[in-house]
Amino acid sequence: MSILGTRVQRVEDPLFLTRGAVYTDDLVDERLAGALHLTLVRSPVAHARITSIDVSAAREAPGVVAVVTGAEIGLEPVVLQGGAPKETARPFLATDKVRFVGEPVVAVLTEELYQGQDAADLVEIDYDPLPAVVDPEEALKGEVLLFEDLGTNVVGGFGLDKEFDEHLFDDCEVVVTQKLVNQRVAAAPLETRAAAAVWGDDGRVTLWASTQNAQSARDAVAGWLGVERDVVHLITPDVGGGFGAKIGADPEFALVAQLARITGRAVRWSETRSENMTGMLQGRAQIQTITIGGNRNGDVLAYRLDVLADAGAYPRLGMFLPYFTRQMAPGVYDIPKVESRARTVVTTTTSIGAYRGAGRPEATAAIERAMDLFAAEIGMDPAEVRKRNVIAPDKFPFTTKGGATYDSGEYAKAIDKALEAADYAGLRAEQARRRERGDTVALGIGVSAYVEITGGGAFAENASIEVHPDGTVTVLTGTSPHGQGHATAWAMLASEHLGVPVEKITVKHGDTDLIPRGAGTMGSRSLQTGGVAVYQAAGELVELAKQRAAEVLEASVEDLEVAEGAVNVRGTTTSITLAALAEKEPLKVQTKFDSGAPTFPFGAHVAVVEVDLETGRAVVDRIVTVDDAGPVLNPLLADGQRHGGIAQGIAQALLEEVRYDDEGNPITATFADYAFPSAAELPSFTLVDMATPTPLNPLGVKGIGEAGTIGATPAVQSAVIDALSHLGIRHIDMPLAPLRVWEAIQAAKGDA
Amino acid sequence: MKVAITVNGQETTADVEPRLLLVHYLRDVLGLKATNIGCDTTSCGACTVLLDGESVKSCTVLAAQADGSSVTTLEGLSSGPDDLHPVAAAFRAEHGLQCGFCTPGMVMAAVGLLSENPKPTEREVRDGLEGNLCRCTGYHNIVRAVIAASGQDPDEVTGTSPRPGVERSPAGGVAAAPGFSTGGAE
Secondary structure, X not given: OOOOOOOOOOOOHHHHOOOOOOEHHHOOOHHHOOOEEEEEEEOOOOOEEEEEEEOHHHHOOOOEEEEEEOOOOOOOOEOOXXXXXXXXXXXXXXXXXXXXXXXXXXXXXXXXXXXXXXXXXXXXXXEEEOOOOOOHHHHHHOOOOOOOOOOOOEEEEEOOOOOOOOOOOOOOOEEEEEEEEEEEEEOOOOOOOEXXXXXXXXXXXXXXXXXXXXXXHXXXXXXXXXXXXXHEEEEOOEOOOXXXXXXXXXXXXXXXXXXXXXXXXXXXXXXXXXXXHHHOOEEEEEEEEEEEEEOOOOOEEEEXXXXXXXXXXOOOHHHOOHHHHHHOOOOOEOOOEEEEEEEEEOOOOOOEOOOOOOOHHHHHHHHHHHHHHHHHHHOOXXXXXXXXXXXXXXXXXXXXXXXXXXXOOOHHHHHHHHHHHHOHHHHHHHHHHHHHHOOOEEEEEEEEEEEOOEOOOOOEEEEEEEEOOOOOEEEEEOOXXXXXXXXXXXXXXXXXXXXXXHHHEEEEOOXXXXXXXXXXXXXXXXXXXXXXXXXHHHHHHHHHHHHHHHHHHOXXXXXXXXXXXXXXXXXXXXXXXXXXXXXXXXXXXXXXXEOOOOEXXXXXXXXXXXXXXXXXXXXXXXXXXXXXXXXXXXXXXXXXXXXXXXHHHHHXXXXXXXXXXOOOOEOOOOOXXXXXXXXXXXXXXXXXXXXXXXOOOOOOOOOOOOHHHHHHHHHHHHHHHHHOXXXXXXXXXXXXXXXXXXXXXXXXXXXX | OEEEEEEOOEEEEEEOXXXXXXXXXXXXXXXXXXXXXXXXXXXXXXXXXXXXXXXXXXXXXXXXXXXXXEEEOHHXXXXXXXXXXXXXXXXXXXXXXXXXXXXXXXXXXXXXXXHHOOOOOHHHHHXXXXXXXXXOOXXXXXXXXXXXXXXXXXXXXXXXXXXXXHHHOOOOHHHHOOOOOXXXXX
């Protein structure tokens, strides 16, 4: 029986549940014995010129070994994102100007942890405040410039080479336009950022860092330090969540390495949550204007998406993400005319990067709101409008007006499955009954259909596999787990070919000396690239073992099979174990799998909410999701990915928002202020299965990591608005927190 | 100042700063690194341990306050990786952990919850774990794990199963869905 598709419990867990995982701040390594603790003095103002920095008192404080300013750090400012204007280079420690609250200014190194904050409190920095610019629409005006030499706050754009077509909607009976805010949210992995570094006598630096991809983090840090990449040995210990915000390296990693070089000591750094909520990349932050047009029979004929993306102060990956938003703009729909453009501006806020979905949830949120608004305008059921306009299953592969080629999909079927599992008709009847009775708790039903792009950034991945003379197996992968369960999943893929139990298979990742090449884990890419590479490597190892065994057993290769860790001659008792073969000479293969293209998982969500009309409080009662990412390798792990994604989707729809006041002060910079959901705010989830394979890899698998978030966010937003539709409400921006919903209800009552 | 704290059954003593937090005592003085620090506002619960049998957030307890007390951390809960405590075993069986960072605190909070309420409802589990944040699991499988550890069937108690068929979904939607009505429906 195949192990693939079975519910294998995680091999990671016994240690995680007894001694705990080993995160960067947990490392006990003799090279880090006596390491200095780094405390960063960060800007408390959003936008200001630095007029003076006085570190003399801090240098005298107990336990202080060094206090380092930007003038002394010895690193040049760097442009952090390829394609960003050179004027947007960020200093590792600010010298002349600060551009967001949380920007590092002074580094304090102490013998003991608590001494760091004591000394940091003695650093005196004078700031001459400049006006903040928090709102991207204000930034667009260019009245306050972050980078004066650049002469504008616009740092990037897509689709700006031609004007919008003024005749796009000429054929439409109905046209609806709406401005949407896809609000800024914090990735907020439970483990904050951390790094540790020490230089060896060989002139190399060993850098431990909490990242989603060791190899690209190594390359970035080496570049920033101005050394060859082989000089940096980057090791990724266990990582306590990433959600896109730990892709690659942050400037602080290079700072830690450089401070270790300056002091000649090991240095370690683990930020506080308050630092994390201003220093770590945040997500989303788009203002969108959508226009949708079609006929009263329900046919959508044209769609326009205009994106204004907030990059934060220094452009990072967020600058690029509107590319995905444009690409996925039409969603699951076959719309004859689609146009879009995106502009990205800098603001005096924390930089924007990837967050679970990274550009695609913003596309789905926009088109799904558009479908709802269109349905409301023509008085048709929103689920019906969706099904009427989806791409038919016989049209795949299908190249959209967004420019993506979707590999496979059955969108109407996914919608039907979700509606059936939720008892959509029954819910609509209950909604009508409540409205008739005048209940103060309204029922809302939201339907979303989505398609996303996974494995979009890097299509290829490496794997190697070795059987050892003791019968154990080591798998090396260029992917990089931070909760997904790769150690179990990759062991299953190897076990399938070798017949060696997963407990005897060790999966290694995230050590750049051991695995020099790899693209890490992001964009839901791992299984369809790295997992397939492991599967392929194990298959190649089987062939190699058969060839070697053929000689030893004096048999023909065609008569051999591999099962239970041994090569057997079919129909006989003659066999040799893989371990015995490995004893003769190393039994090892290295391979690379390249899918050449991304895959397009899809699904449909139905959210059921109750909204208290007197308080504005919305509660998700149920959420039913169909998330089709092709065949499921391990239902335990795939469900877990869906659950986490759904929770983050619900949370963006109802709760979370990173907010600033007009002076650029973050007002949600702790977990006491930021609306991170707890178990009490969420329901259990109802998952429905569907598996449409992709032709792009031998396992037929697509990515599942981000699906839940992409589908749940618009479904829940839609459900809350649906609950209020009888009041004439058509749109409320996220998060649909009680005050905002209550205000919308009051406004609707006032209008009535 | 000198403190004497029994940690996972072992007597420990150390001369510490009066301001030293219990979580730093555990992590940095004793080297027990399972207990994590996830925030600085007593919000996330990653540092939850048992103090004289009750779950507390060890970032909000001074080592000095724990002087003379008994502390249990995740390291002291199970006898070994092959012999997990029932709550830890349930977390594994139900996949109640992913990145593992919230897990030590979450498991200890669950142990504390079950010692006060041995047969909780889903609502009671959710409210009882409100002070422990997880970003990976959406809590779905954490709730299932706690219910399973209490000896109850998580499918029955939550009305969902890990791989639900359509027939497992409560018919009629909202009215039949357990635990989340805001009270106006009936």
